[in-house]
Amino acid sequence: MTDDPIHAFLGDYAAAVLERDLARFLDLYAQDVQVFDSWDRWHYAGREDWGGMIAAWFDGIRDVRVRVTATEVTTWCDTQVAGGVATLAFTALDAGGEALRAIENRLTVLMRREQDRWRVVHQHSSVPVDFQSRQVVAR
Numbered sequence: 001m002t003d004d005p006i007h008a009f010l011g012d013y014a015a016a017v018l019e020r021d022l023a024r025f026l027d028l029y030a031q032d033v034q035v036f037d038s039w040d041r042w043h044y045a046g047r048e049d050w051g052g053m054i055a056a057w058f059d060g061i062r063d064v065r066v067r068v069t070a071t072e073v074t075t076w077c078d079t080q081v082a083g084g085v086a087t088l089a090f091t092a093l094d095a096g097g098e099a100l101r102a103i104e105n106r107l108t109v110l111m112r113r114e115q116d117r118w119r120v121v122h123q124h125s126s127v128p129v130d131f132q133s134r135q136v137v138a139r
Contacts, residue, residue, distance in 0.1 A: 039053075083108070085108045
């Protein structure tokens with residue numbers, strides 16, 4: 001088991017997204033996970049609920065592969081819980097691996113140790129929104 005479950009999660013998350021591997025992706029999450037995502041809905045309750053959104057996302061990106069890159073990662077961990085924050089860049093790649101477009105969001109995760117595994121129990125994604133225009137603020 002890694003001493004840094006957040007970095008391990010980020011690596012596994014990126015690999016699962018690149019391969020559109022739903023089972024691998026969902027295995028990162030506890031059954032009772034609570035997710036506040038930046039897209040579509042206010043809240044996802046439980047792995048099955050979150051899985052429906054991820055399955056639809058993976059189905060919607062069949063024409064590209066998505067590379068996820070984490071930067072500005074900060075983590076903390078004790079024996080039973082871990083947390084971290086990062087900026088994630090999602091880059092759509094064509095069949096030749098060339099970047100087509102990219103978006104960024106902020107991610108916060110809380111994990112707990114479940115027997116011999118670390119799993120996400122809470123995830124929160126966000127993007128800043130300009131108060132006046134109500135548009136996403138880009139860097």
